[in-house]
Amino acid sequence: MTQSSNETWTVTIVVPEDSSLDEAGETYDLEVGADETILAAARSAGVWLPADCQQGWCTTCAARLVDGDVAHPNARRYYDEDDEAGYVLPCTAKPRTDTTVVVDQYDDFLEFRAANDRPPGNSKLDS
Amino acid sequence: MSDEKEHGSGSVAPGDTSKRVGAEVIRERGVDPEELREKLIDAIGAEFTTYYYYTNLRMHLAGEEDYKEITEDARLEDRAHFELVVPRIYELEGSLPNDIRDFADRASCPDAEVPTPMDDSGGFDTSDLAVEDILEVLLEAERCAIRTWSEICDMTRGADPRTYDMAQRILNEEMDHEAWFIELLSKERDDEINPAGHFARGEPGDAPYSTNNRFNDSA
Numbered sequence: 512m513t514q515s516s517n518e519t520w521t522v523t524i525v526v527p528e529d530s531s532l533d534e535a536g537e538t539y540d541l542e543v544g545a546d547e548t549i550l551a552a553a554r555s556a557g558v559w560l561p562a563d564c565q566q567g568w569c570t571t572c573a574a575r576l577v578d579g580d581v582a583h584p585n586a587r588r589y590y591d592e593d594d595e596a597g598y599v600l601p602c603t604a605k606p607r608t609d610t611t612v613v614v615d616q617y618d619d620f621l622e623f624r625a626a627n628d629r630p631p632g633n634s635k636l637d638s
Numbered sequence: 639m640s641d642e643k644e645h646g647s648g649s650v651a652p653g654d655t656s657k658r659v660g661a662e663v664i665r666e667r668g669v670d671p672e673e674l675r676e677k678l679i680d681a682i683g684a685e686f687t688t689y690y691y692y693t694n695l696r697m698h699l700a701g702e703e704d705y706k707e708i709t710e711d712a713r714l715e716d717r718a719h720f721e722l723v724v725p726r727i728y729e730l731e732g733s734l735p736n737d738i739r740d741f742a743d744r745a746s747c748p749d750a751e752v753p754t755p756m757d758d759s760g761g762f763d764t765s766d767l768a769v770e771d772i773l774e775v776l777l778e779a780e781r782c783a784i785r786t787w788s789e790i791c792d793m794t795r796g797a798d799p800r801t802y803d804m805a806q807r808i809l810n811e812e813m814d815h816e817a818w819f820i821e822l823l824s825k826e827r828d829d830e831i832n833p834a835g836h837f838a839r840g841e842p843g844d845a846p847y848s849t850n851n852r853f854n855d856s857a
Binding site: 562563564565566568569571587588630631633634635637638 | 676679680735739740741743744746747748778781782785786789
């Protein structure tokens with residue numbers, strides 16, 4: 512399906528019960544434009560998700576895609592194996608369908624990156 | 639120590655050199671000093687890699703002497719940020735990675751590479767290298783730094799005034815840098831006047847916020 516920039520998708524953000532975020536256990540449904548990142552949409556809606564670089568590099572925002580599809584056209588460090596394993600970076604991820612993500616997956620994602628010998632995995636976990 | 643003043647030592651026993659009250663007071667206020675220091679290592683990893691990459695970006699602004707000078711200010715100030723925060727990491731019982739590759743890998747911001755492919759001999763292919771493309775790399779590097787130091791200000795506000803003071807000083811200069819590169823990129827790429835509103839530097843790399851109250855002379 513061809514997307515135009517004014518189309519929006521429903522993005523469901525699930526904050527796990529065991530998250531350290533204030534929003535632990537909450538679920539939010541947001542309307543996110545096809546040209547908008549999930550992180551920006553969430554923060555605009557008052558849902559403060561973790562992030563740092565916002566350039567798809569540091570992985571602070573890492574999340575798991577449990578349904579739907581996103582694109583990372585501007586991510587600086589996003590690998591095929593991330594995509595295959597269902598990890599996404601909401602700071603640069605833009606929805607391509609209605610989508611559900613589980614946020615606050617940074618620690619798990621570091622382990623995943625380390626297991627795949629991808630940065631910043633080992634450089635963080637070996638410190 | 640008098641038995642009557644036993645309470646004065648808090649959670650750290652008198653004479654105990656295995657702990658630092660300077661770290662424990664942060665923990666008492668709700669910030670994990672270990673998490674903070676690891677975040678600081680990531681942040682100054684980005685300052686250090688940026689210092690390196692800006693050296694190269696500045697070189698490739700050939701013939702654009704005003705752009706070179708401004709890039710040089712940003713470059714040297716980013717190094718000053720690295721120098722400023724290194725002692726804080728050791729105060730928080732951390733250390734720099736022994737392997738510089740690890741330091742670069744964990745840097746909180748992307749590599750600010752010259753936006754051109756390598757040529758067949760391993761050198762820079764500058765045939766299509768445009769000034770505006772370099773300015774955009776510089777701008778986005780500064781924006782990342784703003785986000786990083788804002789995060790550290792958030793982490794430390796009201797809990798760790800020493801790190802907060804450093805972070806807000808650095809943040810001030812990163813915001814200066816963003817304004818400079820917005821002005822330059824607007825003019826170069828879009829022929830638009832978009833003033834930074836300031837360019838207040840004395841000597842190259844003056845770092846008026848992060849070195850006007852020095853924590854150490856190397857910063």
